[in-house]
Amino acid sequence: MLDYSHNWVFVLASLAIAMIAAFSGLSLTQGVSRMSETVRKITVSASAVILGWGIWSMHFVAMLGLSLPIAFYFDPLVTLISALTAILFMGLALVIVHFGRRTRGKIVIAGTVVGIGIPVMHYIGMSGMELCAPVYSVVGVVGALALSIGLSVLSFLIAYDRRSARNIVMGTLGFGLAVFAVHFIAMAGTGFLPAPEPDAIVPPMSKGALAFGVTISAFVLSGIFLLNGASFATRLTGGMDAPAEADRAPEPELAAEVPGVAEAAPPAGPRIPYEAEARTHFIDAAEVSAVRAEGHYTVLYVGTSKLFCPWSITEAENRIPKARFMRTHRSYLVNLDHVSSFERRKDNGVCYFDKTPSLPKVPVSRSRLTEVRARLGM
Template identity: 50%
Template sequence: MIAGFTGLSLTQGLSKRSVNQRKLAISMAAFALGGGIWSMHFVAMLGLQLPIQFYFDATVTLISALVAILVVGVALLLLHLRPRTPAVLAGAGIIVGLGIIAMHWLGMAGLQLCRPLYSPGGIALAVIGSCVLNMAAFWIAYGQRSHLNILLGTVCFGSAVFIVHFVAIWGTSFVAIGAEGDVGPMIGKEVLAIGVVLSRFVLCAAFLLTGISFVTPAQPKPETEAPIPQELPVKKSAEPKFARQIPYEQDGRTHFFDAKSVAAIRAEGHYTHIYAQGRRYFCVWSITEAERRLDPATFTKTHRSYLVNPAFVESFERLKDNGICHMNLPGLPRVPVSRARLKAVREVLGV
């Protein structure tokens, strides 16, 4: 849970940070989340009681930890360097879900003096459960980057790692191998487990404090050294400033359209699709943010999910208590007009 909270908190608000700050935050989050996955698995395995002697190969165990960190890093890069569409959220959940399974079975391969035997039912249930639960965790945590969603995503992520581990162990049996004279590690399992847990808590706490100090953008300091002379009044514009360009994501980069060249904006979950130059593009703005940023003289709200540029409306159809704007756009031939917006839209269109 603490590893999940650390990783998801460090990646909050990365779109407003510099490239170097993004890389630092993603690296720390991957180490926190991946290390949390591995440490939960390893400590649980140290608590495993078998009627035979066994211990773990240090090299294989270390490799399993690196695998967990790597797959989480790939998923975070996908989430923060590409438009966060439903497909991307699902893909990130599947990557981490399969990574947890790979880390688990690789760690099991490090068992010495005994060999695990897996059942097909246990394998299938573990793989499906891991992918579904991690998809849900990312969907919740990244569907809306609020504190509540991060807490709920933390619970879902921690539960996913915990449940998948014990489902996989439930479908596993063990047989003894090796000679009686083989010797395991000198450190006791209880001491090793406590050491791993404490080290993970210390690292996560350090990452959270580091994130606050170095990752969060610094607030501008008030300029007290050179105050504005009293005899020179500061001119303040009473007119609101509206965005002249609308951003859209394509090929991993942010591009811009002139606001007047955009025909319509449609809500898509917490994001929007914009229609311009005969195509549809993904925009990170929500429909509420788009309405707040754009000049109402250029865009008219026809429905809670639509903003329309009247210059691109080809015809208007009046229904009983609502209406339809016909746009003739690929993928958006018409736009609904709600009853609450009908009068305002008709005034803008002059009908």
């Protein structure tokens, strides 16, 4: 086996790259569930590229600091495949947590996908070495995989438990450490042997060319980090650069914006916020037929539309006056004025909404059946 060592300047630089990429990717998707589906897809894709490219950059920054007694090169195609593999794994993980209802189980699955993707990228990248053959130990491979999955799941559980600034920063530390630790745990279980020159003549990627590519990559990631950091700090301080309330243009009347809702007089009752096209709008509670829990958020049913509301179901229940709204089920708040009919089913029931195509019916749980019937005048 060949003796080898690491340059600690490159070791520290690789750790910095891992942290920069982790923060940039995780903070970019903060609030993405409130965006339109098209914007959400673009944002999640960009985050996947940042995280995947960051993992690749961290690996090859560390490899630039690897000192061996013989020269070695990298196969350009294998090197590219390793980068694309990391991006695909990150994309799959982000799709799992950002599309559909987010649950703790889905977060664990996404973290596991990331935990598998990091060592897969590492070993694909290592297989691209020319003139030097890496030899792996079972303990090194298993240890790297176990550590990667454990730290990745932990970082995702923290970052996606609540999408607060504190959670994102803590998740960044976990993710960055996962990428960094996996590389060096894997390297500790790797030996190197001289390899004969390949029969096929393939233009090699020298360490100089790799250094040039990694430097450009690090520069781009740092720029993204600065931009994300600036917007992250603005959100943290409440957007101090936003125009004063008096300087803002008035919000358009909601009735003209929501399909399926006829124009009406300006709302006089309490209003409920909802997110659309990267803006917060407000709707009169009287226009809403029902509110359904969706993880930490809720969905408003209005005519033919489903609107994303940043309130939780508990917050909605506390904020909306109970004069006509009531909880019919653990996941539903119902506007009794919009109920067109009621059906009794053994020990539970169903409320129907003929004038709300987006919500044909809502279940009534057994524990709330008597109260709902009484409020409906039955």
